[in-house]
């Protein structure tokens with residue numbers, strides 16, 4: 125069963141309005157494979173969402189980088205799923221390791237957010253991944269399984285979920301997981317989904333890799349059977365993001 129290649133660009137907390145316009149211009153001018161080959165989603169900071177949504181080419185989509193865990197109200201500083209839906213934002217990234225680590229988001233909280241966002245009609249890029257300490261302790265699979273379980277316990281429909289495997293030690297470090305390391309975890313995650321959700325969910329849910337992906341390493345990673353795309357940080361702010369989008373071609377010819 126074919127899983128459409130997915131390339132997300134997580135801009136994190138970067139950019140001025142001028143820089144954002146420039147990135148959008150570069151994306152709009154780029155020659156990339158068609159939408160039936162690759163799904164492209166860029167995720168600017170909240171304040172730039174309307175600008176990006178209104179100026180970005182129509183075959184690319186936008187994602188927020190977070191949203192609140194329940195209906196909006198007296199939650200100062202938060203942005204609700206309802207607001208994103210109201211603005212026509214189709215996607216949201218949840219459970220990024222930077223939020224898990226710096227803001228103390230627990231597996232349960234990320235699971236609750238995922239369930240709520242889906243209930244409001246958003247599609248979710250749900251991030252999982254182990255720290256270097258956890259990897260060295262041999263706990264990688266336990267960690268990503270526990271993170272995925274907290275989501276699986278709270279949702280029944282995986283059609284609008286993409287799992288992003290982002291090993292914390294590979295994020296922003298230039299230390300990319302080897303294709304074999306990524307493949308191993310993606311394979312195990314799919315196996316976990318098979319055993320704990322359904323064979324159909326396991327076969328159809330896209331599992332994308334994130335952590336120091338760039339124009340130079342993307343093709344080798346994309347060639348692995350269980351790597352269904354990427355969530356790109358630093359390189360998504362640069363023209364090489366186009367090369368990463370084009371790595372979808374590797375899959376097509378596989």
Ligand SMILES: O=C(CO)COP(=O)(O)O
Pocket residue numbers: 134220290294295296297298334335336337355356357358359
């Ligand atoms: O965190 C990431 C994407 O969400 C990955 O970041 P880098 O590509 O900068 O390592």
